[in-house]
Amino acid sequence: MSHKSFDDAFHALFAERSARLYRYVNRVSGDSALSEDIVQECFVKLHRRGAMPDDPPAWLMTVANNLLRDAHRRVVRRRRLTLAWSTDLPLGGDAPRADDPTLAAEQVDRVRQALDRLSLRDRQLLLLRHEGYRYREIADALELTPSSVGTMLVRAGEAFRKAYHGLFGASR
């Protein structure tokens, strides 16, 4: 692939995929600054690669998930460093504030809190599917077999709803 055609493909991929990738990462992490860092890093790595992979969206998703996993490890390490959390810290550290003025913000907080109760894998599964990714793409990104995605989605969904209702009852 020539430099020009790579640059064209890179620009097109950025225009087509960056916002969607960011939305996914942001929903998994709940941390907008971290999400921007991760999406930026994905595209920096792709540009340094100098050639398009066979399946660029899947490649981006795999890199993003690896970076999310690293970020998750850092949060776990940070918890160990401080030893004195009064509450669980959500991934990325956007702790909900009790004085949020609007109902919408409260609803977002509730969903975030329920998501933060899930394993990283369950969060990724639910949010990838919610973003419209196909089972094959989800399986590639999370190193699963496509035939197991349906079952894992059912379990992740149950865990999410159980966490949500456990925290807030039947209200939304």
Place this chain on the structure above:
Amino acid sequence: MGSSAHPADGDLRALLDGELPAAQRLEVEQHTGACGVCRARLAALESASQETAALLNLLPRAEPDLRIESIVARARRPRLRRWGAIAAALALSIATVAGATVGRPYVRALVEQIRAVVRPVPAAPPPPQTPKPPSLGQLGVAVVPGPQTDISFDAPQSAGTLRVSLADTVKLVIDPTASVTYRVYPGGVIVHNRGSEASYEVLVPRQARHVRILVAGRVLFEKTGSSITATAPAEPTGRYVFELR
């Protein structure tokens, strides 16, 4: 799945999502058409899936503030420094072993030369009787703040952000995305970040009396009691984000 066996929940979910292979889809559809139990289960799974989607839809559809020009510029920046450091570190290990084993003057001189590249010696080294302060290339450091604590970054960076949050902790935590060297002293922590592109998460204990965060001597964040001044506004989450440039 045999024709009489009930399909698994995962297969029913895949049917709802339009993700079952054609042959299997036909089989599952025939079964659910004839089996009231599975029709009820399918309806329950659909309802649960819709509830999950409705909750997830409450999350904001935030748009990133990313510029492709800065991404391309960052990607094109040479990475020789990192490889140079790795090569020098490798050479240092080999030469240190050789120096310890052979002990000849020219080997020791070589070790010192390489050491100067990997970890430059400060202009004014501390007196020998002073206990050596911690100075380690590491990920993350946590300290208990004193009456006044300064977190001083040596230099601005070409990339990277500094995110500062208050937390209900007893320790002040500095958590970078890449290894950097720190110097901890009674009045705070010096972060030797020259040449780094790391981002940093800093957690400041809510109870800390006086904490300042400085980059190249410029105060970005200052907490005195419960009062905070910062060069960037607080995000809705209460966190402060600073560019390290």
